[in-house]
Amino acid sequence: MPSAVARTGPVVARALQILGAFTPDRRSLTLSDLSRHSGLPVSTVHRLVAELVAWGALERDPAGCYHIGLRLWEIGSLAPRGLGLREAALPYLEDLSQVTRENVQLAVREGTEVVFVERIAGSGAVPVLTRVGGRFALTATGVGLVLLAHAPADVQELVLSCPIKRYTERTMTTPHQLRVALADTRARGYAISDRQVTMDALSVAAPIHDSHGEVVAAVSLVVHHGSASTQALAHLVRTSARAISRALTPSTGP
Structure with missing residues (x-):
């Protein structure tokens, strides 16, 4: 025995x-x-x-x-991927939060899931299901779609070959739907998650790049559906993502 x-x-x-x-x-x-x-x-x-x-x-x-x-x-707070990224991004996340008074989120990919590194809740912002340190599916949130769109091909295939969880009647649950969404995300430079997690929320997210041009994280705004245009949100999110990307790139100096 x-x-x-x-x-x-x-x-x-x-x-x-x-x-x-x-x-x-x-x-x-x-x-x-x-x-x-x-x-x-x-x-x-x-x-x-x-x-x-x-x-x-x-x-x-x-x-x-x-x-x-x-x-x-x-x-846990000493994890370099979370700590360094959060410290570099926080001033820009706070600026974005002050300008919009909406939910601002910062996330990274861990395997086939999203891990939220930071979240700032705006006054009167739409309730969200995410939390700092929490995990979520790559297939539903704005940050998840960005990170999946720029993930290695084998990761994408693994995610698309597994059962895809439905959160609302608008959640994309077929590989074809998601492949189209991922291609659109790469082409326009940002992702849209429209009522895919909750029926009252719209999320727009953009990629954050490291000094080698690799996508290492994503930043998003989550607002009440119908309260703002995706184009306006995309402009704000992409501006913040570019600023964070620059902050992650060490200055070479003169």
């Missing part, structure tokens, strides 16, 4: 299973919850959780439930 270690894997893998039990919908978990969602025995969870709490990766509240700890957030 296999040992407990063989069944549950190395210590680091088991610790990651525990951390992976937390999701946006599961932010507070008991020991039994952690055992159930991680697939590990309660005794194993109890021992590892004590170590994770001592290190600061988890915190325990007075009711006995566990939450992601502040130290884990501190470590």
